[in-house]
Amino acid sequence: MTITVQYFARLREDLGREGDQVTVTEGVGTVADVWMYLHREAPPPRLMAAVNQSHARLDTPVADGDEVAFFPPVTGG
Amino acid sequence: MTITVQYFARLREDLGREGDQVTVTEGVGTVADVWMYLHREAPPPRLMAAVNQSHARLDTPVADGDEVAFFPPVTGG
Amino acid sequence: MGVRLIGEPFDPWDLVRKREQVLPMEKLGAASVFVGRMRDFNDDRDVRGMFLEHYPGMTERELERIVAEAESRWPSITCEVAHRIGAVDPADTLVLVAVWSAHRIAARDACAEILERLKHEATFWKRERLTDGSEQWVEKNTPGH
C-alpha cells in the first residue's frame, strides 16, 4: 500500500518538509496509523487531517493510493 | 390649546386630507383624546401615532403647540 | 454615522465604497452589508412599481436614533444607512444598511438589528402598483426574527 502524505502551515514548518511517502504491507489502516507509522508517536492534540482532499478523522480508513494531509486548525476568513 | 395633526399613507387617503387643526380649551389631554375629538370614535386597531416627530402611544400626553401624527403600521426597508 | 434619504435610483455598492474611502480600513476587519431591493412580486401579487411615502423630518430623526442606539450598544461600529423615497421601479435599491467593525460579530449583529428596527419603526409606507394598474398599500412588514 502506498500513501502520499502532505503537511501544511506550521506543521510543515515544524517538520521541515512538505510531505512523506508511506509504503507498507500491513498495520496501517487509519489516518492515525499513518501518523504513527511516520512519526513514532501519537498524533498531537488539535491535529486536523484530510483523506483525498476531504476532512477526515483519526479513525478514518485509508487505502492504497490515498492522499492524506495533516495540518493545524484552519484560520481562514 | 392648538394642536397640528397630520395623517400619512392609507389613513391620509381614507380620510381624504393631509391633516387637521385642533383648537380646544379642555378635555383633550392625550393622543387618544386628539383622535376622539376629531373623529368622534375610538382609534382604530393598529393605529400608530407620533408626537413632535417621536413615536407615541395613545396615552402619551399632548400640549399646546404639539405636532401629532397618525399613521398605519410602517412598511419601509 | 451616515443616514440619508434618496429620491432617485442609487448604487448601494458605490455608497459603501465611497464611505470606505474615508474610513480607517486597516482597523475595520469586518463589514456587514444588507441591501433590500424592490421585487416584482409580493406574496402572490405581480408588482409593477411602488411609491415610498415618508414623514419628512421624523423619518430622518428615527433613522438617526436607530443608528445612534446601535452605536451605543456596539461602541466599535461605524454605520451607513440609506433609504429610497418616492417612485421606485422593480430591482431598484430600497434600503442599504452597512456596518463596519473590528470584529465580525458586532458588525453582523448590528446590521441585522438596525434593519429590523428600521422596518418596524422608521416611518415609511409602501404603496404598490399592480400589473392591472390598481394600487394598494402594503399592510405590514414580515417579522425578521
Next chain:
Amino acid sequence: MGVRLIGEPFDPWDLVRKREQVLPMEKLGAASVFVGRMRDFNDDRDVRGMFLEHYPGMTERELERIVAEAESRWPSITCEVAHRIGAVDPADTLVLVAVWSAHRIAARDACAEILERLKHEATFWKRERLTDGSEQWVEKNTPGH
C-alpha cells in the same frame, strides 16, 4: 454558485456588482454581504503583513461544498464567495461572502452560516508578519456564534 481564490488585491464591491449584472435582481429582494479584511492588529499585536497558505484543490472543494450545502438548506439563495491567497497587506480584503435571496432571513442566515463554516472548515492558514519582522502562525479563529 461562484467560488474563487484570488492571488492579488481585489475590490469586493466590484465582484458583487459584476455578479448582480447577470442575476434577476427584480426577483432578489435581499442581499446580505460580509467582507473580511486584514487588520493591522490582532489581539494586542501590531501586524504588518500576512501570508495566506491554502491546500490547492482541497480548499476549492471545501468552499464549493460549504456553498452547495447552504444552497441545499436555503434553496432560494444565490451565492458568491471569494477568498484571498498569498501575501496580503493591511486593509486588503481577505474574504467576501455575498448571498442573494427573495427574502432577507434566508440571505442573512445563509451568509452567516457560510462565513462560519468557511472559518472553521476551509483549509486556509494565516501567518502574520509583525512589526519587528518576526513571523508567527495564527493559532485559531475565534468562534462566531
